[in-house]
Amino acid sequence: MTRTVRLVVFGLGGAALAVLFALALLRMPPFGTADHPYRDLAVAAAAAHQTGNAVSSVNFDVRGLDTLGEEIILLGSVVGAATLLRPARDESERREPRGGRVLDSTALLCWVLLAVTTLIGIDVVVHGHLTPGGGFQGGVVLATGLHLLYLAGSYPALRRLRPLSWYQWGEGVGAAGFAAIGVAGTVAGGAYLANVLPLGTLGHIASAGTVPLLSLAVGVAVTCGTVVLLAQFLTQELRITRRE
Amino acid sequence: MHGYAYVVAGWLVLVGALGIVRSRHLVHAIVSLSVVQSGTYVFLLAVGYQWNVPAPIFTSRSAVTRAVVDPVVQAMTLTDIVVSAMVTALLLALAVQIEKTHGTVDPDRLRALRG
Numbered sequence: 001m002t003r004t005v006r007l008v009v010f011g012l013g014g015a016a017l018a019v020l021f022a023l024a025l026l027r028m029p030p031f032g033t034a035d036h037p038y039r040d041l042a043v044a045a046a047a048a049h050q051t052g053n054a055v056s057s058v059n060f061d062v063r064g065l066d067t068l069g070e071e072i073i074l075l076g077s078v079v080g081a082a083t084l085l086r087p088a089r090d091e092s093e094r095r096e097p098r099g100g101r102v103l104d105s106t107a108l109l110c111w112v113l114l115a116v117t118t119l120i121g122i123d124v125v126v127h128g129h130l131t132p133g134g135g136f137q138g139g140v141v142l143a144t145g146l147h148l149l150y151l152a153g154s155y156p157a158l159r160r161l162r163p164l165s166w167y168q169w170g171e172g173v174g175a176a177g178f179a180a181i182g183v184a185g186t187v188a189g190g191a192y193l194a195n196v197l198p199l200g201t202l203g204h205i206a207s208a209g210t211v212p213l214l215s216l217a218v219g220v221a222v223t224c225g226t227v228v229l230l231a232q233f234l235t236q237e238l239r240i241t242r243r244e
Numbered sequence: 245m246h247g248y249a250y251v252v253a254g255w256l257v258l259v260g261a262l263g264i265v266r267s268r269h270l271v272h273a274i275v276s277l278s279v280v281q282s283g284t285y286v287f288l289l290a291v292g293y294q295w296n297v298p299a300p301i302f303t304s305r306s307a308v309t310r311a312v313v314d315p316v317v318q319a320m321t322l323t324d325i326v327v328s329a330m331v332t333a334l335l336l337a338l339a340v341q342i343e344k345t346h347g348t349v350d351p352d353r354l355r356a357l358r359g
Contacts, residue, residue, distance in 0.1 A: 085341075
């Protein structure tokens, strides 16, 4: 199929989709009204379980099983990317990458920001049930923050501070922890991922039952998973050379 | 102005798909796919929007009220973002391998299957 034919086919399909979408929009409920039946149920569920952040309540309490599925998608895709990026038969892995040069001011800024970002990441994970955030968001902040070490020009330091096997274990432990809290819910509450812990008072750090624990498990899994994932791409770029 | 966000969502999906169709570089195609996925985020958030109400976050001082934007679609958007980030990672890994085995990342030049 040539590019022109492909564009024509896309033009026809895209135009048809646009027309159908516009027709569907005309029959949609009006934008921005107070009519949100799912919202009413979700807010009531969050209030019943003393969860300040209704989004976390939906993710870790109401539809915790979906989040377990999401967690497994994450695990699967990290394993998949790691498998795809293994050194091939005609490639070898160097011990150390070529050195580069980084300005001292850049390096200093990165080390300062590493501390700040790590604190923010932990804060976002731990307060996921109270304020905007949670395990997924905080995990990504923590994992990318760690790579400020790479920007600081210190790939050896990144490798020392990032013993990859720990993170591989951490990812599994996070995912298994999530599943184990679910099993504990089955044993104590009669349903998988049932919120069986004392609920506490809304707005306190110890509230919302299992929500902060599940958020923490996700935080560990996402941090470790993202670190492992980014490590595969970095290794690919910096340390793998094709044998001549 | 009403429903303007829906139009933006539809536009993002179509323009991202056009990017994939016209792509001359696999990384460009993968980024175009992310644009398509952004359209779904805008759509979901638009579905749950309500004028002049705050985010669905309650504190011990504020009373729990139903007058907030819909947390259900926000949670779905979060799931959507996580899954699309993972899809992007896998596709980028595939693009790296395709570059190695085929020596090109132009989708038009990738004709033959090769082990």
